[in-house]
Amino acid sequence: MPNGRFATALHLLTLLHVKEGELLSSDYMAGSVNVNPAVVRKELKNLGDHGLVSSKEGRGGGYALGKPAVQIYLSDVYRIVSERPVLGRTNDPNPDCPVGKQINDHLGDLYHRADEVLLAELGQLTLEVFGRKFD
Amino acid sequence: MPNGRFATALHLLTLLHVKEGELLSSDYMAGSVNVNPAVVRKELKNLGDHGLVSSKEGRGGGYALGKPAVQIYLSDVYRIVSERPVLGRTNDPNPDCPVGKQINDHLGDLYHRADEVLLAELGQLTLEVFGRKFD
DNA sequence: AATTACTGTAACAAAGGTTATTACAGAATA
DNA sequence: TATTCTGTAATAACCTTTGTTACAGTAATT
Numbered sequence: 304m305p306n307g308r309f310a311t312a313l314h315l316l317t318l319l320h321v322k323e324g325e326l327l328s329s330d331y332m333a334g335s336v337n338v339n340p341a342v343v344r345k346e347l348k349n350l351g352d353h354g355l356v357s358s359k360e361g362r363g364g365g366y367a368l369g370k371p372a373v374q375i376y377l378s379d380v381y382r383i384v385s386e387r388p389v390l391g392r393t394n395d396p397n398p399d400c401p402v403g404k405q406i407n408d409h410l411g412d413l414y415h416r417a418d419e420v421l422l423a424e425l426g427q428l429t430l431e432v433f434g435r436k437f438d
Numbered sequence: 439m440p441n442g443r444f445a446t447a448l449h450l451l452t453l454l455h456v457k458e459g460e461l462l463s464s465d466y467m468a469g470s471v472n473v474n475p476a477v478v479r480k481e482l483k484n485l486g487d488h489g490l491v492s493s494k495e496g497r498g499g500g501y502a503l504g505k506p507a508v509q510i511y512l513s514d515v516y517r518i519v520s521e522r523p524v525l526g527r528t529n530d531p532n533p534d535c536p537v538g539k540q541i542n543d544h545l546g547d548l549y550h551r552a553d554e555v556l557l558a559e560l561g562q563l564t565l566e567v568f569g570r571k572f573d
Numbered sequence: 574a575a576t577t578a579c580t581g582t583a584a585c586a587a588a589g590g591t592t593a594t595t596a597c598a599g600a601a602t603a
Numbered sequence: 604t605a606t607t608c609t610g611t612a613a614t615a616a617c618c619t620t621t622g623t624t625a626c627a628g629t630a631a632t633t
Contacts, residue, residue, distance in 0.1 A: 306591055310528045314541050321537055328608070335535040339593050344609065361601025362607040377548070381525070389524045389556065390516070393445045400470040401573055402456055406449050409571050413512070413563075417556055421524065424555045428548075436544045438536055441620055463579065474622050479580065496630025497578040576633075587622065594615070603606075 308384040311336055312346055313433070316355065316380065320372045320434045326365030346384075353383045372431035378422045380430075388414040389421055443519040446471055447481055448568070451490065451515065455507045455569045461500030481519075488518045507566035513557045515565075523549040524556055 314336045318327060329347065333340040347366050350356040357369040368375070393410050396403030449471045453462060464482065468475040482501050485491040492504040503510070528545050531538030 307527045307529050308591090309525050310541075310545055313545065314529065314531065314537065317537050317541065326608095330608090335532050335538045336529055337531050337538070338529060341594075341611085342592065345611085348610065358609065359601085360599075360609045362605095363602055364600080364608045366609090390444050392442045394442050394449065394471055394473060396449060396472050397470050402449065402453050403470045403472070405572055406445075406452065409568065410445055410448065413560075413568075417559060420555050420559045421552055424552060433544065433548075437540055443620090461579095465579090476582085476623070477621065480582085483581070493580065494630085495580045495628075497576095498631055499579045499629080501580090574633100577631085579629080579631095581628075582626090584625090585623085587620100589620080590618085592615105592617075595613085597612090598610085600609075601607085603604100 308346065309381060311338060311342070312350060312380050312384050313377070315343065315347060315366075316350070316368070316375065316430050317434055317437065319356065319366060319368045320430050321437055323368065323372070326359060326363070326367055328365045332366070350380075350383060353379070355379065355383070368430075372434060373429050375430040376426050377428045377430070377433065378426035381422065381425050388418050390414045390417050443481065444516060446473060446477070447485060447515050447519050448512070450478065450482060450501075451485070451503070451510065451565055452569055452572065454491065454501060454503045455565050456572055458503065458507075461494060461498070461502055463500045467501070485515075485518060488514070490514065490518070503565075507569060508564050510565040511561050512563045512565070512568065513561035516557065516560050523553050525549045525552050 315332055318332055318335055329340045329343040332347075333343045336343065347356050347358065351358055351369060354369050355375055356366055358364065358366050390410075390413065393407050396406055398404045450467055453467055453470055464475045464478040467482075468478045471478065482491050482493065486493055486504060489504050490510055491501055493499065493501050525545075525548065528542050531541055533539045
């Protein structure tokens with residue numbers, strides 16, 4: 304994962320948690336994260352599709368958590384924003400080479416285990432616990 | 439890590455291990471991994487700078503493992519090829535926002551722990567063990 | 574000595590993926 | 604009806620990674 308989507312998503316969720324009770328606009332949140340409002344809306348829509356965020360359209364609308372922060376695990380966030388395995392992508396090796404023919408299968412196993420341990424680690428933290436670190 | 443350097447590096451090291459005793463050329467290895475020979479030379483030079491690979495210049499030269507495969511941990515490989523934390527980069531949030539001001543510190547802690555568990559997992563495998571999977 | 578076959582390395586091009594930007598339709602409130 | 608939001612698409616800008624080309628340096632071979 305070369306990008307900053309995890310950081311962005313967790314920042315957004317933390318804002319929603321810290322300001323629980325109010326509806327936050329994408330413009331406001333974009334100002335805190337320092338990214339474009341349209342990017343915020345896209346990411347929040349994505350998180351919303353997975354139940355972590357709810358939204359209200361129209362004037363006076365905005366975003367809120369879609370479920371209690373104690374039920375949002377950081378592993379959920381990771382799963383939602385990262386489409387590629389942690390260890391990166393694989394190549395398209397030469398099938399005529401004994402190593403090339405088999406390497407992707409073995410890399411696949413390894414990548415899978417790496418994702419597992421990462422998810423296990425992130426699964427130990429909820430948004431509520433993470434949010435306690437903030438004043 | 440959005441890229442394929444880990445896969446490339448491990449493929450190269452596996453080739454060197456499987457064909458231990460001979461010197462392999464960057465052209466040959468590039469043919470197995472299916473990437474450009476110059477890319478192979480760059481990556482092998484990098485692995486060599488960290489002691490995992492030795493090289494011999496000039497005619498009849500090539501590459502070999504720099505130390506026994508039982509002493510090469512996959513965590514070493516990961517450390518060498520990945521300059522960014524697994525969870526990705528962070529943003530440059532607004533310091534005027536309470537959350538924005540602190541988020542990168544807390545993300546930093548999280549990223550550090552994520553890297554730790556990943557390294558611990560990869561540290562359980564050596565190149566020798568990984569290489570047993572191949573015919 | 575000259576040739577050959579390699580690595581080491583730099584410079585630059587190409588490709589791919591991520592984020593920014595702009596724009597506007599649609600929804601809900603005032 | 605005007606306003607203020609989200610939802611969403613299209614496109615541009617940017618950045619990172621990989622590919623490509625080229626050539627200097629080194630060591631064996633002839």
